[in-house]
Amino acid sequence: MRKEDCFYLGKIAKKFSYKGEVLAWLDTDDPGLYQNMESVFVEFNGHLVPFFIESSSLHKNDFLRIRFEDITNEDEADKIMGCAIYLPLSMLPKLEGNKFYFHEIIGFTAEDQRLGDIGTIVGVNDTSSQALFEIKKGDIEILVPMIDHFIVKVDRENKKIILDTPEGLVDLYLNS
Incomplete structure (x- = not known):
């Protein structure tokens, strides 16, 4: 194994x-x-x-x-x-709703309600006190805190996570 x-x-x-x-x-x-x-x-x-x-x-x-x-x-x-x-x-027991295993969401599309498609989830950084989604959009790496109220929906069927991030958080990466 x-x-x-x-x-x-x-x-x-x-x-x-x-x-x-x-x-x-x-x-x-x-x-x-x-x-x-x-x-x-x-x-x-x-x-x-x-x-x-x-x-x-x-x-x-x-x-x-x-x-x-x-x-x-x-x-x-x-x-x-x-x-x-x-x-x-x-x-692993199957999770439903907005609960997920870190390995399960690798490759999912991250979609922000305001900005649309913000990239692909390539990893989860859980080495600090706050776990972070590691999202790749072209050459840009976007880090989004894995906070429950940022996660609107985990859409397993379409391999997508819909986020509602505060204004400025993702924009900081995209506009630099």
């Missing part, structure tokens, strides 16, 4: 028992969605390796207590401590 075909679910955070059980921190709003998985991909030495789950249960809301089939003691569990966990993109 290639990393590009997967999404980051979380990481193996700590050991839970001397029998090799681990606690995985899940980077999700609803960890309960993932408590009955059969397997996960663990990033081990730069490769995604399938690990089969014998049993799992929620632990303190955002941790998943996991017993993997082939990990039966603390030494084996130590080898995967801190490793990232991935699942295939096909296992």
Whole structure:
């Protein structure tokens, strides 16, 4: 499985028992969605390796207590401590309305209600406190804050996001 075909679910955070059980921190709003998985991909030495789950249960809301089939003691569990966990993109729950996954909107047209087509979404910058749409219009890169009240509609059918940006925000890029 290639990393590009997967999404980051979380990481193996700590050991839970001397029998090799681990606690995985899940980077999700609803960890309960993932408590009955059969397997996960663990990033081990730069490769995604399938690990089969014998049993799992929620632990303190955002941790998943996991017993993997082939990990039966603390030494084996130590080898995967801190490793990232991935699942295939096909296992992401479908979102509706104006909710979306960042990878899902790459290639969508960004349309401003006032200015019309302002370019193509080429990425999302989520390295700062405010995530930004990275929009490309010819040679111009436009950064638009990903704020709920700027997003009028996510049109999956036409691969378009309709925005209502404040006057001057996008104009700054287009008129320079």
